[in-house]
Amino acid sequence: MPEVIFNGADGRLEGRYHHSKTTNAPIALLLHPHPQHGGTMNNKVVYALYNAFVKRGFSTLRFNFRGVGRSQGKFDAGQGELSDAASALDWMQNYNPNAQACWVGGFSFGAWIGMQLLMRRPEIDGFVSVAPPANAYDFTFLAPCPSSGLIVHGTADEAVPEASVAKLATKLGSQKNIRVRYRTVEGANHFFGNHLDTLAEMVDQYLSESLSDTGSAQPGVAVAAAAAP
Template sequence: MPEVMFAGPDGRLEGRYHHSKQANAPVALLLHPHPLHGGTMNNRVIYALYQRYQAMGFSVLRFNFRGVGRSQGRYDGGIGEISDAASALDFLQAVNPNSHSLWVAGYSFGAYVGMQLLMRRPEMGGFVSISAPASHYDFGFLAPCPCNGLILHGAADELVPESSVKKLVDKLNTQRGITIDYRVMPGAGHVFTPEETERVVDMAEDHVNSRMNRSRMALAAD
């Protein structure tokens, strides 16, 4: 789990990067919850996803947004953090120049940043958005949403009502060519227990494997 430091728009950013032994492996970028509410790359959900993406054969990066841990700079209301994520993606692509499958996964605030990144980087192939803060941020920028993905939410989320996320999902699913895999965890709140976290990463793995298997089948058919 090597430490990495890479250039960001407001100073150096601290991360942990795993390089897959597989040639041209798929890559994943993981984005943590809100920096002002204790969010770091060591968040339980982000760390569990990091381990699971490794197990799936991905090259994977988690990192601290500006002002968190040893990352330089100061919190910038989401705008600078989107730029941080773009810099992290640049780093991933530089060390994986031949990868043809690129994913972003974010939790809470990280889900918002990840979906903003989708709109800026058309090469993204899929996303996993966990506890997306649809009641706190306007997701109208997803017009059109550039790719299919997983949105996962706790039915008992006390910070982001599930109904607000369902409304977003329904809107995205009306877009031509877009299918959102929406999964609701009964009884789960915004912060997942260790047992719930394991279920979260199981569902993420199921979605990613399903998408990638369909892609492989489509390539084989060609």
């Protein structure tokens, strides 16, 4: 997984990139949790998401927001981080001009940034949002949500009450022309602790079904919200 450096609006950004061996493979961008609370691209949840997309044949990038690791700049309360994500997506698209599809995934703060990017970039076909902080950030900009995707949350999340995420998922899932699947991981806390394998399996299953349903890397059919067994 080679290290990459690309330009952002506030300086150079550091990432890790896997290039798929498949011709015109889909691309996926993964976004890490809050920089001021220890969030980096090496977060275990982000790494699990990264591996899930790599396993399914995506060219996949995770990177550090401004001011994290070797990325230049300083924390900008979300606005600058959204700009960083857009720069990362630009880099991926320039490197993969014929990618058959484009996805974004994020964990916690990264999920909030990812959903904003989804609204600004119509070429994004699908999303995976893990523990979106629906209690702390405003998600009303998803009106309507433009793409189908997966939301995963832990039932024992101490930072983001499960009820707030369930409410968000229900709202998004009620919209026409998209399909949002909501899954919960029983007993998982905000960082998924000993439940990372379950999270990875859920994401892998969703990507597998999406690929199977459409014959490409785009989201599939409607599925009711469900809890992990």
